[in-house]
Amino acid sequence: MAATSSLLRMEEIEGKGRGLVSLQPLRAGQIILRDSPVLLYSAFPLIKQNSSYYYCDHCFRTMTPLSPQSYSSISVLSCTSCAHNLFCSQKCLSTALKASHSSWVCQALARLRDSGSILLGQPLECQVQARFLIAAYNLAFVSPPDFQILLSLQGSPDAASAAAAQFLHPLISSVFSPTQINPPNECSVELTAALLAKDKLNAFGLMQPFSEDDAQRLVRAYGIYPNASFFNHDCLPNACRFDYVDTSASDDEHNTDFIIRMIHDVPQGREICLSYFPVNENYSSRQRRLLEDYGFNCNCDRCNIEASWSENDEVGDNAEDEEEMMDEDQSEDMMASDTNTNPQGENNDFPHSYFFLRYMCDRKNCWGTLAPLPPKDGIPSNVMECNVCGNLKKDGFDADGERDKSTMED
């Protein structure tokens, strides 16, 4: 974590394991981490179905036009041995052939795709786990230090990863061959289960491009980001992640890097947390996801308040429900009390009303989080960027956290 060592320190946080804490006051919009993946793998089935999106199998940039018939009209290159992996440039192809799409990976995936393979009849989740295991065991071969980083992340096998390993391990180990790969760690069902557990708790999803017409945006790829993996979850996060997979220059090898930016100011010594999913989800859905996917019961301030609400009181999965719950005067009153007491609303019964109004994107089907653009020459920006749709808009609140009437709609 060299790049951030003056900003963040890793600490043991009671009940959460390791976490990251601010070493100095951090400003809204400040970039506190840039991270590159040690491992990336596709979120698609082993045999890709027709899709409206095609991605480079190395950098995961969207490739258009969006149909296989039109490949010849754009610079799409395919692996020299298989027609299944496509690349957006010669640079991506040659880099992939040396690492993520080594000849062993190519042959292993081909064998898993064989028509006789029982994997093809399995649900998408299982096929994607197989992709992850191939990528992880390949990492052990092509970059042993990165494989050790993966092993050092949080996660021990639970019943689900142990069961998945029992099923997948024989398939994965059947595609090993001493001449093709010689993993430094002995490949075992226990190691396979441990890898699946690390992946489950730590993988970040790179999402498909945003569209207002698509309420169910899918993941295009998953990545293991070794430094960002130490951020714990909070249902009212103080930082959020921005990626720019499709917007960087076409041969930019860092297009799968992401940054973590502060949503609002925090003092020194504060734990910096992300939300592991969009903040609009209601209490029961958040608790279920956090338990099933990450193995913990969330005890954050927002959950502690919402735990005492009856089901009828629960904020729905969108901001309209939130606004429907409060008539306009009530909403204004709460904002006034939030802003009078604490711009982050931390001591208020409805800390999230302030958060939703200021920091949640209101574009249809977005549910992204807004953070200011990075400060320039120490001057904070009043332009907010959405980390999902990329929309830029003027902050509707002033520096003291008071609502800026000039930006309010009638």
Ligand SMILES: C[S@@+](CC[C@H](N)C(=O)[O-])C[C@H]1O[C@@H](n2cnc3c(N)ncnc32)[C@H](O)[C@@H]1O
């Ligand atoms: C991506 S890791 C975060 C770093 C992790 N704490 C560590 O020690 O490496 C995710 C895991 O951290 C723990 N965690 C994250 N947020 C938490 C929270 N709010 N409360 C309790 N545990 C949490 C859970 O075990 C979760 O599965």
